Amino acid sequence: MELQFVKVSPNENMTLLIESPVPRSQHLAVAKALIAYGSVYAEQAGYIEEPENKAACARLQMMAGEFCGNATLSLGAYLFSKEHPQTGAEKNFLLEVSGADSLIDCHMKKEADGYLGQLSMPMPAKIATETYVLDGVSYELETVYLPGITHIIVPKALWGEKAREKAEQATAAWENQIAEEAFGVLLFDETEMTLEPLVCVKNASLVWERGCGSGTTALGAALATKKQDSLSLGLKQPGGVMQIDAEWKDGCLYSLTLMVHVKIVAAGTAYLESF
Numbered sequence: 001m002e003l004q005f006v007k008v009s010p011n012e013n014m015t016l017l018i019e020s021p022v023p024r025s026q027h028l029a030v031a032k033a034l035i036a037y038g039s040v041y042a043e044q045a046g047y048i049e050e051p052e053n054k055a056a057c058a059r060l061q062m063m064a065g066e067f068c069g070n071a072t073l074s075l076g077a078y079l080f081s082k083e084h085p086q087t088g089a090e091k092n093f094l095l096e097v098s099g100a101d102s103l104i105d106c107h108m109k110k111e112a113d114g115y116l117g118q119l120s121m122p123m124p125a126k127i128a129t130e131t132y133v134l135d136g137v138s139y140e141l142e143t144v145y146l147p148g149i150t151h152i153i154v155p156k157a158l159w160g161e162k163a164r165e166k167a168e169q170a171t172a173a174w175e176n177q178i179a180e181e182a183f184g185v186l187l188f189d190e191t192e193m194t195l196e197p198l199v200c201v202k203n204a205s206l207v208w209e210r211g212c213g214s215g216t217t218a219l220g221a222a223l224a225t226k227k228q229d230s231l232s233l234g235l236k237q238p239g240g241v242m243q244i245d246a247e248w249k250d251g252c253l254y255s256l257t258l259m260v261h262v263k264i265v266a267a268g269t270a271y272l273e274s275f
Helices: 024-034 069-081 160-177 213-227
Strands: 002-010 015-018 044-049 058-062 090-097 104-111 114-120 126-134 137-146 149-155 182-189 194-201 205-208 231-237 240-249 252-271
Touching: 002 024, 002 069, 015 024, 015 069, 024 044, 044 069, 058 069, 069 090, 069 104, 069 114, 069 213, 069 252, 126 160, 126 213, 137 213, 149 160, 149 213, 160 182, 160 194, 160 205, 182 213, 194 213, 213 231, 213 240, 213 252
Parallel strands: 015 044, 058 090, 149 182, 194 231
Antiparallel strands: 002 015, 002 252, 044 058, 090 104, 104 114, 114 252, 126 137, 137 149, 182 194, 194 205, 231 240, 240 252
8 A cells, every 4th residue: 555645743643644545444453563663653543535525625533533733733733834935925724624614724824944833723622630540549530522532630749750650651541531532641841831641542543742732722821711711821841842722711711722833844655454
């Protein structure tokens, strides 16, 4: 199997956009093979498809049917790049994305070294404190249910120096408790405003992401709801700072806007002999 791809870096959350048509039944297996170290290598993958809604420019179908903010911004940057924009040029794209019930408004601005993407993120279906058990210990952790992906917020100090090891154990222990195919365990330091996102796509991948758009959004939504006020956060992640603006209006969370720097780093043909 030969597949055309584009490799994009939204805040170093390396993302493959697969242009070649692949049956939905093979999406997860093909993407899993492509993101492996021995292939093109990335943290996640999505497929560019024709949209069902004629108002959309394109459809992004993620490898497990989840919603991904960074991959959506990657698609916006790629579509804009085809127009060879000059530095400073701006354009809006309406995109159809897996896991989202409505079209996503993606704003791109050409910069000297890439693109600045701004995305109106889907609102969480629910934010709740849930009980999770690990090694016989119960934890009450804030959980944000976004369309297509669920994020569990863990104060980094909770597990101290073993935080990353514990987070990896937690994904295995808690995955049956999560209905979605994709979920994250977010190690959050509120004092330093740092985020280390561990994202699991069941039966496919477990990745410490360099930057996580939906995780950033989940934290913004949770903190704004806790404070019952609008806020603007720059969350430091391994790949750099990602910004989320949460608007609180008339007693509820009204909007969530994600801003990320995006670079297109490669394009070409991938070869998979096993398909």
